[in-house]
Amino acid sequence: MKRRITAVALAAALTVGVFGVTAMAEDWKDFRIDPAEIPQEKLDETVYVACSIRGLENPYINTIKVGMEMFCDYLDSIGQKYEMQVLDSGGSNDTEINNMKQFAAKANGNAIAYADPNESAICTSLVEAMAESGGYIGTAWNREEEDSVEDYNPNWVIHTSPDNVVNGKAVAEALFESMGGEGQIFVLEGMLGNTASIDRVKGLEEALEEYPGIEVVAQDTANWATAEALTLTETWLNQYPDVKGIWCANDNMATGAMQALENAGLLGQVGVTGIDANTDIVQAIKDGNATATCSSNGYLQGGYTLAICYAAWAGLIDPEELPIEYREFATPATIITADNVDEYIADFIDASPEFDFSDIYFCKAD
Numbered sequence: 146m147k148r149r150i151t152a153v154a155l156a157a158a159l160t161v162g163v164f165g166v167t168a169m170a171e172d173w174k175d176f177r178i179d180p181a182e183i184p185q186e187k188l189d190e191t192v193y194v195a196c197s198i199r200g201l202e203n204p205y206i207n208t209i210k211v212g213m214e215m216f217c218d219y220l221d222s223i224g225q226k227y228e229m230q231v232l233d234s235g236g237s238n239d240t241e242i243n244n245m246k247q248f249a250a251k252a253n254g255n256a257i258a259y260a261d262p263n264e265s266a267i268c269t270s271l272v273e274a275m276a277e278s279g280g281y282i283g284t285a286w287n288r289e290e291e292d293s294v295e296d297y298n299p300n301w302v303i304h305t306s307p308d309n310v311v312n313g314k315a316v317a318e319a320l321f322e323s324m325g326g327e328g329q330i331f332v333l334e335g336m337l338g339n340t341a342s343i344d345r346v347k348g349l350e351e352a353l354e355e356y357p358g359i360e361v362v363a364q365d366t367a368n369w370a371t372a373e374a375l376t377l378t379e380t381w382l383n384q385y386p387d388v389k390g391i392w393c394a395n396d397n398m399a400t401g402a403m404q405a406l407e408n409a410g411l412l413g414q415v416g417v418t419g420i421d422a423n424t425d426i427v428q429a430i431k432d433g434n435a436t437a438t439c440s441s442n443g444y445l446q447g448g449y450t451l452a453i454c455y456a457a458w459a460g461l462i463d464p465e466e467l468p469i470e471y472r473e474f475a476t477p478a479t480i481i482t483a484d485n486v487d488e489y490i491a492d493f494i495d496a497s498p499e500f501d502f503s504d505i506y507f508c509k510a511d
Contacts, residue, residue, distance in 0.1 A: 173471045176462070178452070178503040180223040183459050188224050192458060193252035193280075196447055197232040197245055197260040197271065203369075203397055205421035205443050206261070212447025213259065219452070219502040232258075238267045245274040254279030257454035259447050262287040264338040269296075276300035281457045281464075283450035285476075287340040294472045299464040302454050303471075305446065305508070307478040309341050312439045313348025313394070315480045316418040318355075319437035320390045323416045327358030328389030331381050333374050333402060334366040335394040342366075342394045345420060349392055362388065367398045374401025382409050390416040396423035396438055403429060422481055424494060430486045440479045440489065444498050449476075449508035456505055477510040 196213045198206045210231055220227050232248055234241035241263050249256055258275060260282055262268040268288035275282040276297045283303040294301040320330070332349065335342030353359055363381040367373035378391065382405060391406075393399040399419030406412045413434045419426050422440035429435035456462045464472060481489050492498070501507065 173467065174506045174509065176456075176505060178223075178456055178459075178461060178505060180503075182461060183223070183225075187459050189226060190255055191226045191228055192220075192455070193228050193230065193248065193256045194220075194451060195230045195232050195248050195256070195258040196451075197234065197241055197258060197262075199234050199236045199241070199261065199263050201231070201233065203421075204423040204425075205396065205441065208443030209259065209261070209447035212444040212449075213451060215444060215500065216448040216451045216455075216502050219448075220455070225455075234263055236263060238263050242267055242270045242274065245271045249274045249278035249280050252278065252280055255458070256280030257451055257458050258282045259450040259454075260284045264336065265289050265340050266338060268292060272297050272301045281454040283454050285446055285450065293469075294464070295469070299457060302457050302464045303450065304473050305450065305476050306341070307439075307441045308475045308510075309344035310348040310351070312420060312441075312478050312480070313345030314352045315348070316420060316437045316439055317349045317352035317392055319480065319482055320392055320416050320418045321352060321356045321359050323436045324359070324389045326356055329360050329362045329385055329387055330390040330392055331378060331385075331388055331402070332361055332364035333377065333391065333393040333398040334364065335369045335398070337366050339369075342369075345394045359390075367393075367401065369395050369397055371397050371401040371404070374398035375404050376401075378402045378405035379408065382406075382411070388415055390436070391418070393417065393419040395419055396421040396426040399423075399426050399435065399438070403434060422479075422489070422493070427481060427486060427490060427494065430481060430483060431490065433483070437480060437482045440481060440493070442477065442479070442498075445500065445508050446476055448500055448502060449505060452502040452505045453508075471506065471509070475510040476508050 201207045217229050232244040260271045265287040281302050286306050294304050362385045367377055391402045396419035399417050402417050406415050416436040418437045420439040422438050426435050426438045457464050
């Protein structure tokens with residue numbers, strides 16, 4: 146019978162080479178869930194699985210939900226009993242907190258959850274709800290800068306996010322290059338208290354320092370919303386008809402900006418960038434009506450966050466014994482432009498991605 150590999154055992158494992166030299170074994174990136182090591186009483190117990198999100202009308206957020214469903218298919222394959230639930234806050238902080246409290250209480254410790262806090266300020270409230278019940282939670286995108294997963298051991302298992310500064314800068318650079326390095330731009334920010342929006346704007350600002358010929362003539366929040374972005378862009382176009390580019394902190398707002406450009410007869414003449422790789426923006430890049438977007442791979446984020454939390458719930462890993470870089474880390478992202486849009490469509494739109502959820506740290510960017 147195989148020995149269960151705990152965090153201590155794996156971290157302390159030694160490999161002896163042909164010359165008798167002792168070296169540390171491969172690190173946590175090679176950890177795998179082995180169904181044979183899951184206690185039968187855990188397999189027979191119902192684990193409650195949830196993703197806490199702010200509305201399935203956003204195509205990116207919908208991929209997180211699909212990622213949860215893909216992970217639950219994996220649970221089926223190993224014989225784990227489960228119940229799955231979407232906790233939709235509709236963008237309300239109070240609703241998201243109450244949803245998590247009710248979910249955690251119902252599960253009575255047998256719970257794992259992915260949570261995208263609506264704002265950084267409520268992250269610990271979501272974590273506390275799960276910790277008080279004995280369940281396990283992984284958060285993404287938003288938390289207060291001073292907070293750490295180690296503040297709620299072992300129940301706050303991981304916190305992850307793509308590198309929003311890097312991605313915000315990358316799409317800005319793609320936009321500025323398409324403009325020949327000069328011209329006026331509009332900036333549409335996300336929610337003002339949202340970490341992702343704040344960091345993406347930081348990336349934009351870094352790019353602006355490197356492109357002195359780019360001038361921001363209008364900047365405001367559109368709260369991630371298509372309708373608000375449409376209204377702002379229409380207003381700004383009346384004031385600044387010579388604009389050459391629109392930088393958006395997400396694709397929903399890029400959709401609104403493109404609608405305003407189409408209404409003004411400027412679609413395809415003014416560059417537009419977003420982040421999230423929504424299907425309409427990816428198609429717009431292929432059609433020459435948008436410049437760039439960034440895929441954060443919601444399937445991967447939702448599915449693998451739950452896989453790591455499941456490994457903790459099943460007793461296969463002990464979060465307290467994990468190195469911090471395996472509890473707080475960046476997940477991979479892909480910048481999509483005209484150069485690679487066909488490949489992206491083939492791999493993620495025309496086909497569904499496939500993942501091995503036993504390889505729980507596949508989601509960790511190198």
